[in-house]
Amino acid sequence: MAYQFDIKYKPTAQHGNADALSRLPEGPGNNFDQENNCFAVEELDTPIDAEVIRFHTKRDVTLMKVHRFIQQGWPTFVGPQQADILPYFQRNTALVIIDNIICLQGYSNRAIIPKKLRQRVLELLHESHWGIVRMKQLGRRYCWWPGIDKNIETLASSCNICKRTSASPPKEFSSWPEAIRPWQRVHIDFDGPVFNHHMWLVCVDAFSQYPYIVQLSNTTSADTVKALTSIFAIEGLPETLVSDNGLQLTSSQFKEFCLKNGIQHVTTALFHPASNGLAERFVRTFKTSAKKNLDDSMPISEAVIKFLVTYRSMPNTNNKSPAELLHGRTVRTLLTQILPVTKSSKKQPVTTKFGKDCKVFLRNYSSGPKWVEGIIEKSLGNRVYLVKTLTGQCKRHQNQLQARQSTPPQPTAYKPSKQHQQSTIDEPLKQQQQSTIKEPSQQETTQNFQETNAGQQILEIPTSVRRSERTRK
Ligand SMILES: [Zn+2]
Numbered sequence: 112m113a114y115q116f117d118i119k120y121k122p123t124a125q126h127g128n129a130d131a132l133s134r135l136p137e138g139p140g141n142n143f144d145q146e147n148n149c150f151a152v153e154e155l156d157t158p159i160d161a162e163v164i165r166f167h168t169k170r171d172v173t174l175m176k177v178h179r180f181i182q183q184g185w186p187t188f189v190g191p192q193q194a195d196i197l198p199y200f201q202r203n204t205a206l207v208i209i210d211n212i213i214c215l216q217g218y219s220n221r222a223i224i225p226k227k228l229r230q231r232v233l234e235l236l237h238e239s240h241w242g243i244v245r246m247k248q249l250g251r252r253y254c255w256w257p258g259i260d261k262n263i264e265t266l267a268s269s270c271n272i273c274k275r276t277s278a279s280p281p282k283e284f285s286s287w288p289e290a291i292r293p294w295q296r297v298h299i300d301f302d303g304p305v306f307n308h309h310m311w312l313v314c315v316d317a318f319s320q321y322p323y324i325v326q327l328s329n330t331t332s333a334d335t336v337k338a339l340t341s342i343f344a345i346e347g348l349p350e351t352l353v354s355d356n357g358l359q360l361t362s363s364q365f366k367e368f369c370l371k372n373g374i375q376h377v378t379t380a381l382f383h384p385a386s387n388g389l390a391e392r393f394v395r396t397f398k399t400s401a402k403k404n405l406d407d408s409m410p411i412s413e414a415v416i417k418f419l420v421t422y423r424s425m426p427n428t429n430n431k432s433p434a435e436l437l438h439g440r441t442v443r444t445l446l447t448q449i450l451p452v453t454k455s456s457k458k459q460p461v462t463t464k465f466g467k468d469c470k471v472f473l474r475n476y477s478s479g480p481k482w483v484e485g486i487i488e489k490s491l492g493n494r495v496y497l498v499k500t501l502t503g504q505c506k507r508h509q510n511q512l513q514a515r516q517s518t519p520p521q522p523t524a525y526k527p528s529k530q531h532q533q534s535t536i537d538e539p540l541k542q543q544q545q546s547t548i549k550e551p552s553q554q555e556t557t558q559n560f561q562e563t564n565a566g567q568q569i570l571e572i573p574t575s576v577r578r579s580e581r582t583r584k
Pocket residue numbers: 237239240241267270271272273274
């Protein structure tokens with residue numbers, strides 16, 4: 112203690128100095144020490160009952176005016192100079208006086224609380240720290256004053272105790288910029304262990320919502336990189352990869368993977384999974400949908416595939432499926448087969464290289480020379496011919512046929528310059544060409560045909576014109 116005291120006994124008769132609270136010297140006005148001044152001390156622990164409301168109503172200037180209007184009749188108009196009366200004037204038909212207390216009639220009568228008591232009534236409504244809605248419900252049952260709802264909101268939202276235990280504030284998202292092309296931004300997330308303790312990596316394209324799901328035995332950086340590599344092998348490398356801050360996604364190994372592949376890796380704020388909302392939402396959908404498939408007695412692998420197939424081909428609000436948006440074509444599913452196939456009205460033109468009675472060499476696969484002479488009997492299809500040979504008929508693909516000519520090529524088939532044309536029909540050349548036609552050399556045929564396997568050539572058959580050109584050289 113900061114002071115030392117000497118305590119002495121003094122009889123009451125000798126008291127000149129009164130105690131501060133009850134015997135203060137009188138103030139200048141007559142009302143200085145009236146009861147209403149002391150009431151402030153007294154009311155702290157006193158319940159607000161009808162008596163207290165009556166007491167304060169009598170001292171509330173506005174309420175006294177209202178009291179008078181209710182008793183003597185309301186004016187037909189209330190101007191801006193009586194703004195305090197206006198809220199009451201607007202409800203004048205519902206205002207009554209019950210036992211000297213002004214009440215608002217309604218589902219239940221609500222006491223009009225004088226200004227001086229409003230803060231305490233608010234605190235009463237907030238007892239037990241009820242929220243705004245409950246406070247308003249309570250208020251509508253018992254009391255009213257102009258602006259009570261607003262006052263309730265202010266008090267409830269400024270209560271520190273309520274704030275400390277309140278739920279997270281309403282979520283405000285700054286959404287990702289809209290992806291404008293496929294595989295521009297890809298969101299990944301892990302799910303599990305679910306469905307027999309499996310772990311899953313989900314990967315969703317922001318542009319198309321096209322998902323991949325990979326089952327993982329471990330969720331290490333190496334496993335994640337391996338799974339993503341297999342996805343990127345199909346779809347290519349995304350420009351941006353969004354993930355949370357999982358250890359396997361913030362490791363140096365994962366950073367290196369992104370760096371090496373030119374992928375910008377963006378991680379979301381800690382404990383704010385909503386930033387990766389696309390993957391988060393997809394995980395929820397996956398769990399719900401796959402669970403339904405499991406309940407439908409499907410094994411897990413089938414349940415996941417079923418989910419992916421339907422999800423990827425499900426049209427969005429713009430009537431485009433993720434598959435269409437990412438790959439630019441509709442996917443053929445069991446459902447699409449319901450529709451009749453629209454056959455192309457344009458018939459593909461049949462290109463026949465050899466006409467009827469055209470002289471050809473055809474590939475011989477039995478003993479004897481590799482190429483034997485024949486004549487085209489008819490075309491059996493786009494590139495297949497029935498060929499008449501010395502020994503009978505056989506079927507050959509045009510890749511197994513070469514043109515055979517007994518006459519020099521017509522000038523119309525090849526349009527050289529005048530000088531060129533002269534040399535083309537030179538006698539020695541003609542002879543040379545004829546001899547070539549009679550006996551196609553093995554060297555020439557192997558030079559022009561690369562056989563991949565028996566009977567299949569991948570190069571086009573050289574035209575007779577080209578052959579004569581080469582012979583000339
Ligand atoms: Zn509170």
